[in-house]
Amino acid sequence: MATKEWNESKPDNRALLELIDIWYQLLGFQLKDGLRRKNKLIHTCAGLGNPRADKLSPKEFLNYRFIRTENGTSGKTLNNELCYLNSLYNGLKSSGEILYSNPLADIKMLKLDERELSWLTVEEIKTLLNTIEKFSENPHVLILTKVCLATGARWEEAESITVRKVIDHKITFSQTKNGKVRAVPISNGLNTELVGHLEEFGGFSNSSSAFRRALVKSKIRLPKGQAAHVLRHTFASHFMMNGGNILTLQRILGHSSINMTMRYSHLSPDHLLESINLNPLTTAIGY
Structure with missing residues (x-):
């Protein structure tokens, strides 16, 4: 056979x-x-x-x-x-489309130095808002900047807000990077301004270029490649410097992992404060 x-x-x-x-x-x-x-x-x-x-x-x-x-x-x-x-x-x-294994599987990622996150000081925030108000011809940039500073939203998340997503002084962000919905409370003043703006214009158009122009006009210097995302870093940094809880910040920012949020932990007023009282120089001679 x-x-x-x-x-x-x-x-x-x-x-x-x-x-x-x-x-x-x-x-x-x-x-x-x-x-x-x-x-x-x-x-x-x-x-x-x-x-x-x-x-x-x-x-x-x-x-x-x-x-x-x-x-x-x-x-x-x-x-x-x-x-x-x-x-x-x-x-x-x-998926069965190819039968061979990944030929690059053994290549390691490059080791990168951790970059310090840039954030705006109180004076820089005031300068930026004043510059936008005086010089920007885009009607959306000012309120979008305020929303990002007040909620830690990414710029594109803020641009996706509609009037139906602003309920009971909370903004619901649904078009997020990780696909998870989150709601962040806002003040009465911002709620009134935001709802009024959305009722007038119906929504937001892409305004990131207008923000970058305003940032240049303000003469605020940021590391290369940073623009509107500095607003998210600014919210998180000030939140921690003002005594905010790191777990609360994780929920506000919508981070899937606490490791992402921990980048801001060093800005907490009591971060590693025990190092003063528990170091051997202090315990040995009270110095």
Whole structure:
């Protein structure tokens, strides 16, 4: 009796760019930032020369990363590129679209120095609000800035507010980064101003560029790449400096992990205060 001949599976000759399109159709479209990720992957793919996806070697990627580093690309951006490629390969393997394992699985992320978060002082807040009020032609920037300062909302979260989301002096944020709904109380004054604005305009338009122009006009200096997100950092920093609870701050900001919120813990008035009373110099000689 003749035995059935074993057939080896055909080699997968598809280029990386083709898999990026497939990844988006199968998985990427479900992500909030799926289209942005796809565009980032296409950019990375071009830098790598659009290799055959199963033949992309760790050495090839490391050489690409070195060149990008030499050209001034930030470590965070390079880590994001590796993360997106890992997600693509792992996702396509899990879905059965590819049969081989992630060729970049053993590459480590770059170690990055922890950046100190920038936040605005009280005087800078006043300067910024005055600058917006005097010089910005965009009708939404001032109230959006106030909302972010008062609630710690991301700029795009604030822009998604409608009048139906402002109830009983609380703003409900539903279009959030992690998809979780949260409600944050606001003062009577801000509630009245916000509701009035929304009733007049119906909602907000994209105003981030107008905010950046106002920030430049205010002459407030921030680290490169920071703009409206400084308002979220400012809320969190002042919340902790004024004696706020770190767990409450986590709920307000909507962080899934307390580790994210702990970045602000050092600003608490009593942060590590026990180091004064419990250090050996104090306990030994009362110094």
